[in-house]
Amino acid sequence: MKALVTGATGMLGNNLVRLLLNDGVEVRAMSPTADRSQSLAGLDVERCGADIRDPDAVAAATRNVDVVFHCAGCVKIGWSDRDQHDAINFGGAKNVADSLRGRDVRLVHVSTVNALGVARPHQLANEEDYDERITPCPYVTSKRAGQEYVLRQVQTADLDAVVVHPGFLQGPWDWKPSSGQMLLSIANRYTPMVPLGGVSVVDVRDVARGTVSAFHRGETGRGYILAGHNMTYRELWRLMADTTGARCPRVPLGPINRAIAGLSIDMTYRLTGREPLVNSAALQLSAMNLWYSSERAVDELGYHFRSAQESVQDAWDWLLRYQADQLPVRERKLAYKRTG
Numbered sequence: 001m002k003a004l005v006t007g008a009t010g011m012l013g014n015n016l017v018r019l020l021l022n023d024g025v026e027v028r029a030m031s032p033t034a035d036r037s038q039s040l041a042g043l044d045v046e047r048c049g050a051d052i053r054d055p056d057a058v059a060a061a062t063r064n065v066d067v068v069f070h071c072a073g074c075v076k077i078g079w080s081d082r083d084q085h086d087a088i089n090f091g092g093a094k095n096v097a098d099s100l101r102g103r104d105v106r107l108v109h110v111s112t113v114n115a116l117g118v119a120r121p122h123q124l125a126n127e128e129d130y131d132e133r134i135t136p137c138p139y140v141t142s143k144r145a146g147q148e149y150v151l152r153q154v155q156t157a158d159l160d161a162v163v164v165h166p167g168f169l170q171g172p173w174d175w176k177p178s179s180g181q182m183l184l185s186i187a188n189r190y191t192p193m194v195p196l197g198g199v200s201v202v203d204v205r206d207v208a209r210g211t212v213s214a215f216h217r218g219e220t221g222r223g224y225i226l227a228g229h230n231m232t233y234r235e236l237w238r239l240m241a242d243t244t245g246a247r248c249p250r251v252p253l254g255p256i257n258r259a260i261a262g263l264s265i266d267m268t269y270r271l272t273g274r275e276p277l278v279n280s281a282a283l284q285l286s287a288m289n290l291w292y293s294s295e296r297a298v299d300e301l302g303y304h305f306r307s308a309q310e311s312v313q314d315a316w317d318w319l320l321r322y323q324a325d326q327l328p329v330r331e332r333k334l335a336y337k338r339t340g
Helices: 011-022 055-061 082-100 138-156 180-188 204-217 233-244 255-272 280-286 295-301 308-322 329-339
Strands: 002-006 026-030 046-048 067-070 106-110 160-166 168-170 198-203 223-226 229-232
Touching: 002 011, 011 026, 011 204, 055 082, 067 082, 067 204, 082 106, 082 138, 082 160, 106 138, 106 204, 138 160, 160 204, 168 204, 168 308, 180 233, 180 308, 198 204, 198 233, 198 308, 204 223, 204 295, 223 295, 229 233, 233 308, 255 280
Parallel strands: 002 026, 002 067, 026 046, 067 106, 106 160, 160 223, 168 198
Antiparallel strands: 198 229
């Protein structure tokens, strides 16, 4: 079997490439930086340096494969770069889906739980029952538009596709890093305030395995949430602080402080044109309960996930080994001793 993995240098894509190779699958790894990326070093893959926004390049990349795992995406929580989000998250999904119409090739489209919505009071969100009133930042709206396009092609055209919705990823091979930024932030500087909401923490390796299971066992046109442990930010940040040896935030970030901080950040963004990682959209999302049930994936795909403690510890160990330049000074010394 031969698989195309788009976004192969990203966190999920890179873990997926490694899992497929371990399973004996031939892999074509696609990314604009695939030809030179450190994340693919030493891996027996066919490197495909193509841009997901180019329909001709996507069509060429999808030739002579049995399955496409579409992991490529623009992931930034904020109000900026709407055109880039739309071009990659919607336009990329469109290019992939259009290239596979009428062909005997299955598409596993990687969306996100954020494209669904948030949990209703006193219950977990699932694939059919959720509150759509999530912060409509470009990341959310573009990912939602991408998955909707794919599902429309399943209904109106000859396309075999399933959709997976990962939760908040933790674990190794986070080269950018992406979700590992939260772990690095906890380790690098003390922030006294902690958001009131929560996320569904899941190991990226378990999501990669669930994504492969969706290819083998998923029903065409069906969506599967691949989430994990539903934790408040207080619980998650305490776990991250304990893992990294940092101080744990303790003061709740209530609505008044959140509104003041968001207004101040947005004013700075308008003046400088640079939007920081912590912005009003991120603050709004951090107050929501992004908690989900993976029951459908467990029942239909055989999905399972390991403990949050193991995922966070493995993420930190990987950062110590591969991202020492982004660590606190004390950890850089430890990392140097371990590798030296």
